[in-house]
Amino acid sequence: MQTLNLDLGDRSYPIYIGQGLLQQPELLTEHIRGKTSVTVSNETVAPLYLGSLQPALKAYKHSAVILPDGEAHKNLETLNQIYTHLLEAKADRKTTLIALGGGVVGDMTGFAAASYQRGVNFIQVPTTLLAMVDSSVGGKTGVNHALGKNMIGAFHQPQAVIIDTDTLNTLADRELSAGLAEVIKYGLIRDPQFLTWLDANMDALLARDPDTLTYAIYRSCQHKAEVVAADERESGQRALLNLGHTFGHAIEAAMGYGQWLHGEAVATGMVIAAELSAQMGWLAADDVNYIRRLLARARLPVDPPSDMTGEDFMRYMSVDKKVLDGSLRLILMKAVGESIVTADFDADALKRVLRREL
């Protein structure tokens, strides 16, 4: 097992990464404060892994909420199911929630923990690659609104993140690829050597070689932890972690949540960011092709939905959280492996890229 620490003063917490961690009850129990614990999972993950947590939880008053699976259910209505369960279970302010599942379960459980009785503790137990390398670390929680993704939420840090890489054995291929999009993202933001490593090891990653996957997860979490520790509330460099997300969120919202997986939309969003960066003269055509090829090798989509117009993009992007006082900020690439946040881009170039007039 490897352990990283996310350093946030008195809200610091460990990230455990390794095989068979669900079989180590003390990793969980060490971080449960009160006498009551409620696990939130979904109908896909619960039958596979909820039982593994039982030995750890038998000393607590414990129950589980099983949500429907998928991004389409990441909304206030499903969140209310969690609140109702907590109230029926008479969960108090010392209750610890456990998020067992992917990013949707983690984000909703985290926001339920942030807002139930004005805040209770929670532990992240991610079971998808995307949740392991990105959403379970850093304290961003929330739900979607019909008019925009993650528009309702809170910063609320977990007590611990427990990453059992064995759970990846049951992950669908499409979900594995979606997670790889966020892994590749760290390379594109701040680590060209990691990109080279990913390029060299893509076949092993897709074949789910345990050591290769563990290294990719460890390195990704290390990047995430460094960035979040430096800028928890996203007043600066944390925004870089949204590379591809402004475009990706527009795709997700326009297509209907759950049609495109988040990682798939981000992959295409990163290609769009690369294309605009090339229009700005920062990337060469070869750089864009390298990025497209790497994402495609990870079996990710690299072109926007054919029925989505440039105007569709602009409409959904206008409510993006990176709009400040009406001006859109984008994450673009100065070089392969070096991204920046900027409001200083050519608006006409953006329109050309979104209209696919390249």
Place this chain on the structure above:
Amino acid sequence: MQTLNLDLGDRSYPIYIGQGLLQQPELLTEHIRGKTSVTVSNETVAPLYLGSLQPALKAYKHSAVILPDGEAHKNLETLNQIYTHLLEAKADRKTTLIALGGGVVGDMTGFAAASYQRGVNFIQVPTTLLAMVDSSVGGKTGVNHALGKNMIGAFHQPQAVIIDTDTLNTLADRELSAGLAEVIKYGLIRDPQFLTWLDANMDALLARDPDTLTYAIYRSCQHKAEVVAADERESGQRALLNLGHTFGHAIEAAMGYGQWLHGEAVATGMVIAAELSAQMGWLAADDVNYIRRLLARARLPVDPPSDMTGEDFMRYMSVDKKVLDGSLRLILMKAVGESIVTADFDADALKRVLRREL
């Protein structure tokens, strides 16, 4: 105008109290950071006072959300109306919300501000006595769940509280009395001299004498600011501010939100707390009668609903936020003007009091 400061380090903020403050645009504009501002009000208050804010807000991209009036609407569904408006208005992370109304508007606007795009600024402009002396100060925000009051929420401090006492001129008598319950509460918790003053000035308060009301508001806000500054997150003495609330919340929930006003339920709850304190031997029968008489003089109910059983109370109280690890903590009175938080009370005495077997 008088100004108090709630001292919370870099989250400190001023509380302005006086007549005609809605006609002083700079009090608002000083605390609006971005270019967009959204006022949340309700259908009773908006026709009376929304216009007064217009001169202050004309320099901003400004719009208003008008909610239905009443505690019955303090829920996730109404909250979602605020989110929808914010997204349609393309409100960004620098948007400032303005809560113009009573406690329901303030609590919901505050929680919308806490959770919209993971947190934006807001300003409290309370227009009821209860909101002025209690709910607008201290950063408790949230909505009700069908199974319990204020069960969903966040701590989120406003940028400023602007109390224009002129707005009390349009307040219904019943709402004025409900506010007086929370004013009397401060006396019962920590200020016996203030109780004596309230007793001596009750007629002037009910006659809405401006100077008398202003002093009552100032003194109440001073108590609230002191307690919150010492214990923002309610790990200790802030819980005292919930005197009468555990019983009161049970009444509100059992009768259906909005049937009993919050202040009315708290008044009766404080009588129940006094009765239990007498059962514990801490108060004399005369003390309980003094408290009943003072509240009754403020035209507040001092007996629980006749159709509410002791079992009804216990059921609703079992999910109260002051339950910790299954044991109920209550705020009781060691003397008139001195309250304590305790889990160390006689459970049989509690049952006798709730069953009205006195």
